[in-house]
Each structure stands twice: as structure tokens, then as C-alpha cells.
Amino acid sequence: xxxxxxxxxxxxxxxxxxxxxxxxxxxxxxxxxxxxxxxxxxxxxxxxxxxxxxxxxxxxxxxxxxxxxxxxxxxxxxxxxxxxxxxxxxxxxxxxxxxxxxxxxxxxxxxxxxxxxxxxxxxxxxxxxxxxxxxxxxxxxxxxxxxxxxxxxxxxxxxxxxxxxxxxxxxxxxxxxxxxxxxxxxxxxxxxxxxxxxxxxxxxxxxxxxxxxxxxxxxxxxxxxxxxxxxxxxxxxxxxxxxxxxxxxxxxxxxxxxxxxxxxxxxxxxxxxxxxxxxxxxxxxxxxxxxxxxxxxxxxxxxxxxxxxxxxxxxxxxxxxxx
Amino acid sequence: xxxxxxxxxxxxxxxxxxxxxxxxxxxxxxxxxxxxxxxxxxxxxxxxxxxxxxxxxxxxxxxxxxxxxxxxxxxxxxxxxxxxxxxxxxxxxxxxxxxxxxxxxxxxxxxxxxxxxxxxxxxxxxxxxxxxxxxxxxxxxxxxxxxxxxxxxxx
Numbered sequence: 079x080x081x082x083x084x085x086x087x088x089x090x091x092x093x094x095x096x097x098x099x100x101x102x103x104x105x106x107x108x109x110x111x112x113x114x115x116x117x118x119x120x121x122x123x124x125x126x127x128x129x130x131x132x133x134x135x136x137x138x139x140x141x142x143x144x145x146x147x148x149x150x151x152x153x154x155x156x157x158x159x160x161x162x163x164x165x166x167x168x169x170x171x172x173x174x175x176x177x178x179x180x181x182x183x184x185x186x187x188x189x190x191x192x193x194x195x196x197x198x199x200x201x202x203x204x205x206x207x208x209x210x211x212x213x214x215x216x217x218x219x220x221x222x223x224x225x226x227x228x229x230x231x232x233x234x235x236x237x238x239x240x241x242x243x244x245x246x247x248x249x250x251x252x253x254x255x256x257x258x259x260x261x262x263x264x265x266x267x268x269x270x271x272x273x274x275x276x277x278x279x280x281x282x283x284x285x286x287x288x289x290x291x292x293x294x295x296x297x298x299x300x301x302x303x304x305x306x307x308x309x310x311x312x313x314x315x316x317x318x319x320x321x322x323x324x325x326x327x328x329x330x331x332x333x334x335x336x337x338x339x340x341x342x343x344x345x346x347x348x349x350x351x352x353x354x355x356x357x358x359x360x361x362x363x364x365x366x367x368x369x370x371x372x373x374x375x376x377x378x379x380x381x382x383x384x385x386x387x388x389x390x391x392x393x394x395x396x397x398x399x400x401x
Numbered sequence: 402x403x404x405x406x407x408x409x410x411x412x413x414x415x416x417x418x419x420x421x422x423x424x425x426x427x428x429x430x431x432x433x434x435x436x437x438x439x440x441x442x443x444x445x446x447x448x449x450x451x452x453x454x455x456x457x458x459x460x461x462x463x464x465x466x467x468x469x470x471x472x473x474x475x476x477x478x479x480x481x482x483x484x485x486x487x488x489x490x491x492x493x494x495x496x497x498x499x500x501x502x503x504x505x506x507x508x509x510x511x512x513x514x515x516x517x518x519x520x521x522x523x524x525x526x527x528x529x530x531x532x533x534x535x536x537x538x539x540x541x542x543x544x545x546x547x548x549x550x551x552x553x554x555x556x
Binding site for chain 2: 125130149218222357364366367382400401
């Protein structure tokens, strides 16, 4: 039997998902042994034309990390969709938009103006801007064009499965690889399309060992203002912990270390919008019935939308800020 | 043609929906712009219901529940009372006028008041104009055209 073919690609991402694959340690050798890796620009020398030369559906599995925010990301998403039998959104960027998706709080024009003119370290008296197409004597040069709105992979192409996380935890990647090998080797049935792999359906709180009992908040604090009690729920201590609105699967690493959950695994099963769910959770625990005091407590939440949607703005209900 | 606001209302079963019913039987006149969704309690209104309504074409969302102290489930409306300000703040920071999301208490006997609330809200949203979200839907035709304009393929 010929080896199944594996592709890995990064679009708008930091590269952390690629590192997470390498963090599976010896498993990566097993991956390289079991699969024929046909595309992995981060780790091996491939060109886009190598992918174009493949037949449609020839790649058994593509792990696609990164959000879609440029013409190049979009082209590769469409290309890899066509060439892959199973396309998997790998990591928070592809699944929910993640950190690159914070660009949806502003506009392409504002970002470009800051980077090419306004930032303190920029000297650009001629206001030079990147041009998507530029003719030189040797021929025509082309640059990818950035989009005004960052999209998730699911919004631009048909996606079969999602592996969330920023990045997906190596143990979870190992479990997914084992499941894929089992399916391909032993003819196990595929999970239903759209299944979230390598994570739990329920919230991060389910994995959190901290004690929850009071559920009453009278004021919010920022992490530098408090040395948190090691035993008690961080949200009850007034820290904005995204646990109630975040999918479990990470093993609650951050909260075990005394740092509030930042929400990188995206919304749990049955929740469409992390920020709305967080608004709901916090609204349930504020300890006041006085409208003015409620307003005062809420005003103490630092950077409300930036905190609630840190990892999921493009995939959220409203998708972007109105600018 | 003048702008007719498209409004969604979440009304609690025990007070506000009954109040709206009373407005009908009492022949209270008010604009027909509000599309009413009955919920068991204002505490059932998940903030995402409100965001979803705005994302899918509503120009404003009205949530009505029992007056504080009168909740059929004792404290559901208090939860709503705390969730709505957070939702309004969230909506505001997302660049949408928070006046498009409103919370009002309407009891089962306040049919006239229900009519006034809906009239006032409709006029307020009419003055704010339609809510047209920018680039909400992904436009594959535009993305394909941009790609073609660039020569089609990246190296």
C-alpha cells in the first residue's frame, strides 16, 4: 500500500502550530515514517507548484494552520482544499481567527498608515506603500494583497475537521495522529464531518482543579494587582478568566499556574460566540442589583472586547468591529 | 422610501409577553416594527441572541422582562439586568451604537406602557438609521477577482 500523503501549511499565523507539531517529540518521526509528507514549507523545501502538480484529492490529510487575510492565504486555502481528501483547520487561527484576527478591530487602511507612516520608528517621507503589482525591466513583480477583514479557514473553504488551540497541545496532536493512523491502517470509520478533534466538548472549567463556591463578584482586578489564592477559582477572585467560555482540552495549564485562561481553545461545543458567552457568565456572577453599581463594576473590566475576543473575533457572531 | 426599522423583541412569558397581549386586546396603537420572540424569562436571553439578531439584519433589539422583584423565577431578571449592560458595552466597543440594544421592564398589566416603549424604541432606531454591518459575509467573487487581478497565482 502506498503511504498516505500529508500536507502542512501556514497562512496568517505565528508558526507556533508548526512548533507544536515538532513538540510531539518522537511522534514526529512516526508521522514522517507513516506518511509521505508532500508539503510542509516550514520544515522542508517545497514550492507551491509542487502542490499544483498533484491530482485533486491526492493529499490524504492537510493540517492547515493560520487565518485567511491575504490573496495568497486565500489562494492556498482553495488549492489545498482541492488537493486534499481531508482538510483540517489546525489551531486557533484557522479555526477562529486568533491573534491575526485582532486586525478586525481596526481597518487595513489604519494598519497600513501606522506601519508605513505613523509608527515612531518609521521614516518614510515619500509615503512609500507596498504595491501588489510592479513592473521592473526583468519582468513583473507581484506581492500578495492584504484583506481589510481577516477570515477563518471555515469561512472561505469547506473544512472537514477542526483542531483548536493556540497552539494545539502536543499531547492532543499525538492523540489525533494515533486516531488518524488507526483509521487509515485498520479501516476505522471517520468521525462525522465538522467534528472538533483533540479537545473536549465542555468548558475549560471542567478541567480546572480550583474550588468554586461563592460565585459573587463585586469588583474586577487585573493580574498585576493581585497575588491569587492558589486554591480558589480565579474568576471568583475578580480576575477575568475566560474558562467558562472556552473549550477544554489543554488540561487547564494556565489556571493551574495561577494565570487566568485567555481563551485560546475557542468556544466550547454548543457556543457560537465566546464574548457573548463570557458576557453571560460574568452577568450571572456580579453581586449587585443596583444599576449604577453594576455599571461601575462592569466599567472595571479592562479592554472588554479585546479580552473576550482575543482568540476568536473573525469567527464570532459580529466578525469585525464597525469602523 | 422611508426607512422602516427591523426590530427584534425578546419578551418574557410571565410579564412582558402578557403585557404585549394586553396591548393587543386593549387596542393600544403602536408601530408594527417589532418582531416578538417569547422567552420563558428575560434571564434566558443569552447575549448571543442579541448579537445574532444584529448580525442577521435587525436594526435594534428590545429585551423586556418583569420588574425587579417580580420575576417568576425569583432572580432571572436580575441576571438580565447585569447581562444587558455588559452586552451594550460589548456592542458599543464593536462599533455599533449601544442604543440599538435596550432593556425595559414591562409588567402584565402595562399594555399601554408596552405600546409606548415600542413606539419610542422604533422612533429612536429610525433616527439612528439602518444597521449595515461592514464585510460581514465573505465575498468569494471579490476575492477571486483580486486574485485574478494579481496574475492568478502566487509563486
